Amino acid sequence: MATNKIKRCASCMWQRKKCSESCIMAPHFPSTDPHKFEIVHRVFGTSNVLKMLQDVEENERAVAVNNMAYEANARLADPVYGSASAVYQLQKQIAELESELAITQEEVARMSRKRDVLISIVIGGSHVWSTTQQTDDLILEDIDLLWEPLWNWKVDSIKMEGSG
Numbered sequence: 616m617a618t619n620k621i622k623r624c625a626s627c628m629w630q631r632k633k634c635s636e637s638c639i640m641a642p643h644f645p646s647t648d649p650h651k652f653e654i655v656h657r658v659f660g661t662s663n664v665l666k667m668l669q670d671v672e673e674n675e676r677a678v679a680v681n682n683m684a685y686e687a688n689a690r691l692a693d694p695v696y697g698s699a700s701a702v703y704q705l706q707k708q709i710a711e712l713e714s715e716l717a718i719t720q721e722e723v724a725r726m727s728r729k730r731d732v733l734i735s736i737v738i739g740g741s742h743v744w745s746t747t748q749q750t751d752d753l754i755l756e757d758i759d760l761l762w763e764p765l766w767n768w769k770v771d772s773i774k775m776e777g778s779g
């Protein structure tokens with residue numbers, strides 16, 4: 616910051632003119648980061664960058680410059696779609712993650728229904744299950760799987776009895 620008085624900003628350096636303390640570009644395009652100015656200059660043109668900065672409030676200029684730099688970078692990487700390409704990719708990713716989340720939530724609900732049936736069997740015996748039985752195809756399909764943990768538990772407890 617202290618060296619700003621002596622050094623020209625990247626924009627004034629590019630235009631080969633003197634930089635003043637009132638230079639609107641100076642706070643956002645320091646001479647230490649000429650690349651930042653170069654890319655926005657290449658994509659938007661210096662006069663347009665200046666105009667855009669003049670059109671926004673002083674406290675919003677830093678954000679405006681960052682957005683311009685982001686868009687300029689994206690535009691150079693993808694001349695046709697620019698940042699729209701990144702937005703599209705992220706939207707696609709969101710959609711994929713949302714459908715993954717829906718599948719996982721469905722699986723959690725299924726497991727918790729299984730757990731409820733299993734608990735009712737353990738606590739009340741099979742006659743309780745038959746009265747609280749849900750007509751849920753998923754559960755009826757998986758009834759063999761349902762018995763598996765019980766069977767394993769029984770086998771484990773027999774083993775423990777045997778070894779102890």
Ligand SMILES: [Zn+2]
Pocket residue numbers: 623624625626627628633634635638639640641
């Ligand atoms: Zn300047």
